Amino acid sequence: MAAPFPHPPDDARRARRVRIAALAALLLAVALACAWCALHDRPDEDMESNIVVGALFGEEDSEKDRRALDEGMIGFSVNTRMAFETPSSEGAVMFENPAGNAKYTRLRLVRDDTGEEVYATGLLQPGTYVEKDALDAMVPTGEYDCTALVEAYRTDDKSYIGTVAAGVKVKVGG
Known part of the structure; x- marks a missing residue:
C-alpha cells in the first residue's frame, strides 16, 4: 500500500491562499479600471470637436x-x-x-x-x-x-x- 501524499504545512497553504486572493484582487482592480476608462474616457460622438x-x-x-x-x-x-x-x-x-x-x-x-x-x-x-x-x-x-x-x-x-x-x-x- 502506497503512502498518502503529505499535506503541505498550514503556513504554506495559508501563503498560497493569500497569493491567490491577492492575484484575484489585482485582476478585479484591473478589470474595473478598464471598464471605467471605457465608459468615461470615450469622447461623445454626438458632440462637435472643432469648437x-x-x-x-x-x-x-x-x-x-x-x-x-x-x-x-x-x-x-x-x-x-x-x-x-x-x-x-x-x-x-x-x-x-x-x-x-x-x-x-x-x-x-x-x-x-x-x-x-x-x-x-x-x-x-x-x-x-x-x-x-x-x-x-x-x-x-x-x-x-x-x-x-x-x-x-x-x-x-x-x-x-x-x-x-x-x-x-x-x-x-x-
Missing part, C-alpha cells in the same frame, strides 16, 4: 449672454455669406451657441436647389462656437442659396427640442 470656448465676437459680458433663453427660444449666430476656396478647404462658418442658450445646438446647411446637406456640426455646448470648417460634401464651384437649420437639444438627455431656419449663401471657388 472654441467663449463668445464669437467677444461679447462675454453683454446683456444678451447674461439672460438665459427659455426652452422655446433658440439663440445662435451664423455667418450668412460663407466662402470656401474648395469644398475641402476651411471657410468662415462662424456658428455660435451663446452661453445663455442653456441647450445644445447643431448646425446643418442644406442646398435649397437640391436638398443636399453640404455641412453639419456635432452638438455645441452653450458658450462655444465653430469658427472655421470645411464642407462635408463635394460641391462644384459656384454660389448656392442654402438653409441653415439650427437644431436644439436638451443638455440633460440630448432629446430634440426644435429647429429654426435661416437663409445663407455658400460660395465655393473664386
